[in-house]
Amino acid sequence: MAGLLLAAGGGRRLGGRPKALLDHRGRPLVEHAARALRDGGCDPVHIVLGAAAGSVRERADLSAYGISENPDWAQGMGSSLRVGLAALAGSGADAVVVSLVDQPGIGAAAVARVIAAYEGGTSLASAAYDGRRGHPVLFGADRWPDIAATATGDRGARAYLQEHADALTLVECSDIAEPYDIDTPDDLHRLR
Numbered sequence: 001m002a003g004l005l006l007a008a009g010g011g012r013r014l015g016g017r018p019k020a021l022l023d024h025r026g027r028p029l030v031e032h033a034a035r036a037l038r039d040g041g042c043d044p045v046h047i048v049l050g051a052a053a054g055s056v057r058e059r060a061d062l063s064a065y066g067i068s069e070n071p072d073w074a075q076g077m078g079s080s081l082r083v084g085l086a087a088l089a090g091s092g093a094d095a096v097v098v099s100l101v102d103q104p105g106i107g108a109a110a111v112a113r114v115i116a117a118y119e120g121g122t123s124l125a126s127a128a129y130d131g132r133r134g135h136p137v138l139f140g141a142d143r144w145p146d147i148a149a150t151a152t153g154d155r156g157a158r159a160y161l162q163e164h165a166d167a168l169t170l171v172e173c174s175d176i177a178e179p180y181d182i183d184t185p186d187d188l189h190r191l192r
Contacts, residue, residue, distance in 0.1 A: 002093035003042025007101035008050025040111025105178030
């Protein structure tokens with residue numbers, strides 16, 4: 001079960017502060033998000049960087065993870081998802097759990113719960129919060145080419161998930177995780 005952390009955004013609504021570098025409990029946020037995937041049961045874990053990738057590599061300890069840089073990060077999450085799926089294509093992973101760097105309220109317990117929904121190469125599962133789809137999301141390896149082909153802009157795999165809603169298993173995680181995003185300066189208080 002591979003883990004894929006999308007951490008390429010430039011933090012436009014945060015005044016250009018890349019979210020991967022935001023301080024959370026004394027370390028860059030990207031370290032916490034990658035550890036949640038690993039501790040939840042993902043191996044390997046791959047991180048897609050973009051904005052300030054050099055600074056992220058310098059400041060964060062990412063030595064335990066695979067890393068790709070998305071030169072087209074400004075085009076949105078879809079391009080990062082494509083880069084990450086391409087990097088994992090030869091890994092032998094049966095599925096990937098995709099997580100976002102800006103959701104520190106989602107930890108290893110939610111990752112493990114979503115992994116438990118895996119049933120095979122066509123698996124499609126998502127954490128849910130009070131019945132609403134959220135992250136992390138699990139994609140069986142058989143679905144990766146179609147997901148990559150439809151991942152565009154800031155919507156990532158949203159259109160694919162909507163189109164395949166009948167195959168999607170929702171895994172309730174509201175009792176163990178909080179799906180808030182760190183998007184604006186008003187959200188920074190959520191980082192401890």
